[in-house]
Amino acid sequence: MSSVPTTRQTAGAGAARAAARRAGRSKVGGYDRRPGVVTYVLLGVAVLIGLGPLYYTLLLGSSDPVAIAQSSLPQLLPDASLFENFSKVINSDAFDFWKAFGNSLIIALFTSATTVLFSTLAGFSFAKLTFKGRRPLLVFVIATMAVPTQLGVIPLYIIMAKIGWIGTLQAVIVPALVTAFGVFWMTQYLEEALPYELIEAARVDGASMFRTFWSIAMPAARPAAAMLALFTFVTQWTNFFWPSIVLNQSNPTLPVAVRLLQANYFVDYSLVMAGVFLITLPLIILFVFAGRQLVAGIMAGAVKG
Amino acid sequence: MSVKSPAPERIAPAGTPRAPRRVGFSQRLSRWDVKLSPYLYISPFFILFAITGLFPLVYTAYVSLHQWSLLGGQGDYIGFQNFTDIFAQPAFWRSLRNTFSIFLLSSVPQVLVAIVIAALLDQNLRAKTFWRMGVLLPYVVAPVAVGLIFGRMFADQSGLINGALGFFGIEPIRWHVDALASHVAIASMVNFRWTGYNALIFLAAMQAVPRELYEAAIIDGAGRVRQFFSITIPQIRATIIFVVLTSTIGGLQIFDEPRVFDEAGRGGSSQQWMTTTLYLYDVGWGTQRNLGRAAAVAWLLFLIVVVIGFINFAITNRISTSGADRTTTRTRRQRRAAARSSRRSA
Numbered sequence: 001m002s003s004v005p006t007t008r009q010t011a012g013a014g015a016a017r018a019a020a021r022r023a024g025r026s027k028v029g030g031y032d033r034r035p036g037v038v039t040y041v042l043l044g045v046a047v048l049i050g051l052g053p054l055y056y057t058l059l060l061g062s063s064d065p066v067a068i069a070q071s072s073l074p075q076l077l078p079d080a081s082l083f084e085n086f087s088k089v090i091n092s093d094a095f096d097f098w099k100a101f102g103n104s105l106i107i108a109l110f111t112s113a114t115t116v117l118f119s120t121l122a123g124f125s126f127a128k129l130t131f132k133g134r135r136p137l138l139v140f141v142i143a144t145m146a147v148p149t150q151l152g153v154i155p156l157y158i159i160m161a162k163i164g165w166i167g168t169l170q171a172v173i174v175p176a177l178v179t180a181f182g183v184f185w186m187t188q189y190l191e192e193a194l195p196y197e198l199i200e201a202a203r204v205d206g207a208s209m210f211r212t213f214w215s216i217a218m219p220a221a222r223p224a225a226a227m228l229a230l231f232t233f234v235t236q237w238t239n240f241f242w243p244s245i246v247l248n249q250s251n252p253t254l255p256v257a258v259r260l261l262q263a264n265y266f267v268d269y270s271l272v273m274a275g276v277f278l279i280t281l282p283l284i285i286l287f288v289f290a291g292r293q294l295v296a297g298i299m300a301g302a303v304k305g
Numbered sequence: 306m307s308v309k310s311p312a313p314e315r316i317a318p319a320g321t322p323r324a325p326r327r328v329g330f331s332q333r334l335s336r337w338d339v340k341l342s343p344y345l346y347i348s349p350f351f352i353l354f355a356i357t358g359l360f361p362l363v364y365t366a367y368v369s370l371h372q373w374s375l376l377g378g379q380g381d382y383i384g385f386q387n388f389t390d391i392f393a394q395p396a397f398w399r400s401l402r403n404t405f406s407i408f409l410l411s412s413v414p415q416v417l418v419a420i421v422i423a424a425l426l427d428q429n430l431r432a433k434t435f436w437r438m439g440v441l442l443p444y445v446v447a448p449v450a451v452g453l454i455f456g457r458m459f460a461d462q463s464g465l466i467n468g469a470l471g472f473f474g475i476e477p478i479r480w481h482v483d484a485l486a487s488h489v490a491i492a493s494m495v496n497f498r499w500t501g502y503n504a505l506i507f508l509a510a511m512q513a514v515p516r517e518l519y520e521a522a523i524i525d526g527a528g529r530v531r532q533f534f535s536i537t538i539p540q541i542r543a544t545i546i547f548v549v550l551t552s553t554i555g556g557l558q559i560f561d562e563p564r565v566f567d568e569a570g571r572g573g574s575s576q577q578w579m580t581t582t583l584y585l586y587d588v589g590w591g592t593q594r595n596l597g598r599a600a601a602v603a604w605l606l607f608l609i610v611v612v613i614g615f616i617n618f619a620i621t622n623r624i625s626t627s628g629a630d631r632t633t634t635r636t637r638r639q640r641r642a643a644a645r646s647s648r649r650s651a
Contacts, residue, residue, distance in 0.1 A: 035428040043425050047439035050501060053454045054446070056465060060457060068457075072468025118353075121346040131343035137351075144354060146550070148610045150558055150582075151603040152361025154368055154589060154596050159361075175357040178350050208335075209342035238447035240561045241582070245590060255449040255561075262453060262568055269457055276450045283445040291438040298441070298502060299509035 054280070061085055061274035068269050085274035092271075094264040095249060097278075100257040103169060104279075107243075107253060108236040111176040112229040118178035120225055123186025124217040128199055129209075138187065144180040153245060160246055171246040172253070176236060182228050185301065189224035190217060227297035230290055237283055254279040362607070365600045373597035375590065380597075387601040391588075397602070399576045400584035401609075403488065407563075407580060408556040410492035411499075416548060419500050423507035424533060437508070440501030448561035451494045456566045459490040481567055484577040491578055494562040503548050510544035511537055546621045553617050557610045558582050581606050 059075055060068060062082035067074035090097040125131070126138050156175065157166075165171040194217055202212045218225075240255040247256050261275045287294070369387050372380030391397050422440055430436055443451070458465040459480040467477040480486045514537060522532045538545075560582040564570050571587060572579020579587070581602065589599030 035425075035430060039425050039428060039430070043422070043430075043436050043439070046422055046425075046501070047436070047442075049497070050440065050443045053443075053451070053458065053497065056458065057450075057454050068463070070463060072463045072465050072471075118349040122350050125343040125346035129343040129346075131340075134343070137347065141350065144358065146554060146614065147358070147362070148554055148558055148607060149358040149362065151607045151610075152358060152365055153585075154600045154603055155361035155364035156357060157589075158364075158368070158596065175353075177353055180350070180354070183347075183350050209338045213346070234445055238445075238449070240447065240449045240564075241586075244564075245586070255447050258449055258453065259565055259570070262565055263570070272453060273457065276453050280446050280450050283447075284442075287438075287442060287445045291441065292434055294444070295434065295437045295441055295505060298505040299512075301506075 054277075054284075057273050057277045057280075058082065060270055061277050063270045063273075065268045065270060081270075082274065085270055086278060088271055089261065089275040089278060092261065092265075094260050095252055095257045097257070100252045100254050103247075103251065104237055104254040107169060107172050107176075108233045110173055111236050112232040114177045115179055115182045115232045116225045116229050119182030119186045119228060120190075120218060120221050121213065122178075122183040123188075123190045123221070124194075124213050126183070126187040127190040128194055128196065128217070141180050141183050141187075145184065150241065153242065156242075157245060166246055167248050167251050169251070172239075172243050175242070176232075176239075179232070182232070185228055186221060186224060190221055193224070194220045224300075227293055227300070230286075230293055231297060233286070234283060234294075365603050365607075368597055369600035369604050371597050373595070373600070375594035375596055383597075387595075387598045388605075390598055391601050391605070396576050396579065396584060396587075397581075400572070400579050400581045403484070403563075403572070403576070403578055404557060404559070404580045404582075406485070406488045407492050407495070407559060407578070408553070410488055411495035411559075412549065412552045412556050414492075415496045415500050415503060415552065416545070418496070419503035419548070420507050420538075420545075422500065422504035423511055424537065426504065426508045427511040427537075437505060440504055442501070443498050444502045446498065448494070448498060449565055451498050452491075452562040452565035455490060455494045455497070455562075459493075481573065482577070487566065487573060487578040491559075491562050491566060495556065495559065499552070503552070506548055507541060507544060510541035514540040546618060549617055549621045550614060553614050554610055557606070557613060560586065581609075 058078040059073070062078040062080070062085065063074040064081070122141075126134060126141075160166055160171045165174075198216050198220070199212055202216050207215065238255065239253075240259075243253045244256050244259065247253060249260060252260065258272075258275050258279050262272050265271045370382060370384060372383050372386075374380065426433075426436060426440070446454075459467075461467070461477070461479050461481050464480070466480070471477060478486050480490045518536050518540070519532055522536055527535065559580050563572055563578050563580050563583050564586075566578055567573065571591065572583050576584075585599050585602040585606065587593065588602055589596050593599075
């Protein structure tokens with residue numbers, strides 16, 4: 001069975017039309033065939049399963065404790081009391097909402113910036129510079145990705161307590177300044193995206209190593225750097241385990257704050273859910289604008305990893 | 306001009322005695338620049354990893370051999386006392402059982418469903434980006450938020466899931482009482498957040514499969530299902546190993562979701578859903594405030610993650626390689642068939 005265009009050339013237009021009809025009908029089908037309704041229905045279900053819990057959060061967030069206790073689905077549409085609950089959460093006594101928001105933002109932005117800078121520096125070095133021990137060091141970086149470093153929390157906590165960083169943002173920021181994944185990611189990208197000729201040209205023009213990095217490697221790394229920044233931002237914004245250990249009630253991040261909300265307001269789940277939606281909203285907004293990059297980033301990382 | 310310029314200097318050597326030395330210095334500087342810069346650029350990662358990754362892991366062993374309370378600090382060396390204390394606590398063994406149960410309930414269905422979703426996405430879809438973004442959306446919801454939302458959906462009284470079950474005449478399930486039920490609930494949170502993410506990883510791997518393989522299979526008369534099992538799965542085997550490994554490393558350390566599954570955050574009234582990381586937290590910062598014991602738990606969990614990671618790697622590698630063996634012979638046959646047919650049509 002050959003392709004329809006081949007049939008057209010060998011057996012004529014009529015045969016080609018027949019072949020096309022047959023191809024459209026047959027179960028086998030070529031790769032370019034448009035999928036049937038079933039595919040869209042299944043994917044639609046998958047997307048709805050993703051959206052459902054978020055919509056449910058809105059519904060509970062605009063409800064009240066009595067209704068939540070009595071009915072499994074208090075209402076079908078969100079209403080204005082959602083905003084009342086938002087303002088109750090924002091003005092809650094349990095924690096300072098804007099402070100938590102600011103803390104989350106500072107941590108996520110700062111670590112994204114440093115992760116991109118340090119990862120690109122290391123990636124440039126691993127991908128394009130020659131030095132003794134390059135190969136084993138790179139293997140070491142990759143190996144550390146498989147090490148559950150989260151389990152070093154106890155000594156890390158002891159260190160933080162000793163230098164008086166408990167309850168401060170540095171305690172969360174410093175361990176997250178750069179990641180093995182970031183280094184690996186930028187190495188992979190720069191290996192392909194940065195031609196040696198450009199580096200040589202810069203060197204011949206008398207640029208120092210750092211100047212070469214800053215003016216040649218940095219701009220070339222921009223697409224991968226943007227994705228790395230996005231992923232770091234999401235990871236830090238949603239990070240809970242370590243911040244919940246080192247941060248306290250007076251200086252929380254949003255995930256830590258929402259746990260406080262749960263511990264303090266468990267009698268009123270409408271407030272908890274309003275809070276949950278509030279901490280999720282910034283990332284949903286980010287997702288609307290940068291979701292395409294997230295998708296591309298995950299897919300690019302997968303091919304190489 | 307540049308060729309001529311050194312000449313006057315040679316004629317008048319007394320003029321600039323410092324000039325050659327300055328050239329030498331900048332040359333030496335540039336050589337150091339070339340030699341040291343690579344190490345300098347990779348040093349931030351290595352220094353940070355040494356301080357916040359490697360050292361704590363090693364130091365965990367030291368702490369685990371000492372009496373060490375959260376408030377009192379370091380005490381006496383007590384050998385393996387912390388480990389025997391841990392082994393004597395039923396909560397530890399329960400936490401291991403819960404961790405494995407939740408891990409299996411989350412990773413196996415997650416990988417299977419992700420592959421199916423990826424196969425659905427790996428078609429000539431309309432609005433490709435929309436569907437890809439659609440399945441990724443749950444990824445941006447924080448695990449804590451997912452835990453709180455699902456904790457309410459799986460509420461024992463008037464929860465959404467029990468309501469839906471009641472609609473079909475099924476008795477309400479006590480999600481926050483029964484151990485297995487709570488594991489299902491927590492595993493569903495993990496699956497909710499990661500299935501779409503993993504589906505995109507699989508999708509990327511599927512798109513890298515050479516299309517000729519499918520064409521050859523079509524020539525041999527293989528249907529869609531046959532193509533999926535005989536070409537797609539063996540071809541994306543490296544990616545399957547990668548996803549299984551990462552979900553193992555993450556899944557065995559699960560903390561956020563069980564922590565917020567109820568208000569107390571202690572894994573249930575009889576530790577039905579207390580995972581090992583949650584147990585570690587409880588020992589260190591919760592009820593026992595004993596960092597020495599918590600360090601012992603951390604070390605044990607570390608060993609478990611590494612061992613299970615290796616076992617997983619071996620199993621996944623075995624399964625998918627045996628699948629690949631079958632198909633390499635098959636594809637070779639297919640290739641020959643393809644070559645034959647193209648010769649015929651030419």
